[in-house]
Amino acid sequence: MHIPMPPEFSKAAAHSAGRQVTIGKHDVAEKDGVFDLSIGLNYGQSIGSAQLLRWVTEHTELVSRPPYADWRCALTIGSTGSLEAAYRMFCDRNRGDSILTEEYSFSTALETAAPLGIKVFGVKIDDEGLIPASMDEILSTWDETARGARKPTVLYTVPSGQNPTGAMQGEQRRRGIYEICRKHDIFIFEDEPYYFLQMQPYTGPNAPALPPPATVEEFLGGLVPTLLSMDVDGRVMRHDSFSKVIVPGSRLGWVTASEQVIERYIRHAECCSQGPSGFSQLITYKLVDEEWGHEGYLKWLMNLRLEYTKRRNAILAACEKFLPREVVSWTPPAAGMFLWLKVDHQLHPDAATRCLIDIEQEIFDLCIDKGVLACPGSWFRAEQDKPLSGLFFRTMFASASEEQMAVAIERFGAAVRDSYRMG
Amino acid sequence: MHIPMPPEFSKAAAHSAGRQVTIGKHDVAEKDGVFDLSIGLNYGQSIGSAQLLRWVTEHTELVSRPPYADWRCALTIGSTGSLEAAYRMFCDRNRGDSILTEEYSFSTALETAAPLGIKVFGVKIDDEGLIPASMDEILSTWDETARGARKPTVLYTVPSGQNPTGAMQGEQRRRGIYEICRKHDIFIFEDEPYYFLQMQPYTGPNAPALPPPATVEEFLGGLVPTLLSMDVDGRVMRHDSFSKVIVPGSRLGWVTASEQVIERYIRHAECCSQGPSGFSQLITYKLVDEEWGHEGYLKWLMNLRLEYTKRRNAILAACEKFLPREVVSWTPPAAGMFLWLKVDHQLHPDAATRCLIDIEQEIFDLCIDKGVLACPGSWFRAEQDKPLSGLFFRTMFASASEEQMAVAIERFGAAVRDSYRMG
Known part of the structure; x- marks a missing residue:
């Protein structure tokens, strides 16, 4: 089996452009490798192949260095699958269990909780995402009868480049959240698909860009620490994914948590997914271990974040050029691929007579x-039965070209102007 | 991406031995194919890629020709995953739901039902598997209080080469089972990983083998009809898998059922697996559609069944040679990869004083x-809390060589003789 190197973002991959990697059927027996088709394509363990599991464990050690001894990783079929398993491991509809998340949260995470009968409650957010004090207040004043659910025992959060708001929790914010979770004994699902897409600081449309990290060590040292790295209690289950940084179609990721939680996760996988595809594991292993190694993978990520920085800067330039600043505002995203546009609904000519959801729908149409x-903010409300708190729209700077993004933002601006009858 | 052809069973694949198949990133845009890396490795639909879905739908039409209009297929992450989803779609522990299956049944299917709180009840079996009259009696005399569960609404069955007994339901048996399911309005999960491993009839150790089917049409015509092919009510959800006929590590299969059931299945997959690996889909598609086509795939299966026929004949020859016929008996399997050995417990010297499970454990040890x-029969009991009905051991003729199988059977015979103190 021959595997071409990923063709995108070719600078980082330039040293391997056009190279082919080979996987044979009996490489292990023939002492030509430690992972081969006869192993990867047979029935495997639900935890994943020992080879790729070793690699993600080493990578996790490099990035998060969890501060307790008995942490473990397990490969997953992607973070939606592992999140669904986690919900089922930690929550029970019959017990009236509920979870907390950002007041605007990842729609798939919400849609996955709903059929399980798990109630979701939203925590107020600002530019740095989830506000610890809001979380503390919700938990300290919890009224089971009024809420129709037990006091939450789980927090689902996307700390970096949150979907949909693009918010980035800084280190102090993360420590604050972790402390509130300790106070109320909350378990944390840390979902981090965009963690490595932490971009260069935004310096404005005309200021010179800051120099990017020069070395892998500088890159790692500059990343905001993970919740897992602060986890002295073993109360974090981190969900990592290759989807946003290598390939979505691999349906391959991993979770990290205490041995106890991982053991339960594996039992779950054994009577459900039975672990990720052997093809995906083999190809990913060949790429990240044999071809790149840890340093090569981190260099790939360093380059990827610069590509995203460029795209982010381009969409921000388009916003500055095309949007009516008197009603539309935004915070430059520090990670991920989402830009959250806030439209001042109080300035809408119909503000006094029409409800927000109606104006949102008009702008969407x-x-x-x-x-x-x-994508309108209402699609992402943690509590679908509550009135909207504002007019928000999620835009994305992942795959469109700079020209396409400019056209899109110009059209969005025109739609807002039409709705606001700005002539 | 280059894909080598499967190296095993090289007769059928001889025409393509050593050939390489190529998948490019933009084959579709470049009009060089209908499926490429840019499609297969991006986010996809949970139902699976349109390309491979078309192929499995055509294949299902060729093999089962379901007798109603609105049947559909959906790709799956393998049959354990789709079975788990099916359990959750059809059964609810809070309602006290239960299912029926063979009294000795596939252990993973049992282990998948258990954590969902679904009670499982066993139906008596003979050499042709599940006995319709036993099923009818259980359902006709159901006592909810005595059973501690609602009358079953689902049957889980492996009609061909059942795991662990190797039993093969003949056409009349299948029609009988279907009729009882109509009578009691039972929905059927038809799990058929070994369907195409229907072997040549066993003609004894010395008789000449019967000639195999000469054409694809003869092969298809000679297969025992599927339950899906008899399904005039849309009460069958068939689970197909590539695991036993191409590669287990692909974690790829498909389900077939009415549009209504498939729609629910897709909703389930959307908030769980999100569909199978793109690598697995791409590679399987290239192989079964572009390289083989339907006829080529069926020829592959025709050859595969002859390989299994040879292995089955070899293990039976070893049994005839090495086992104490006065206490061990068996039925030559007509499909699959399992041989179920029955040991006459009434002839055991301790039959009067020791319980069956104890003697079984002794032979196992x-x-x-x-x-x-x-593998002892007790591992496969549908009702783990009931006493064993006999002494059974499951053996397998899938991957071991003829020599290894002979050694294994000889050792098993020696173990039985030791336990029976046959000197």
């Missing part, structure tokens, strides 16, 4: 008419 | 001492 998709 | 694994 106007966008569609103009050929652009801007 | 003696086997382990001699270096052979014979």
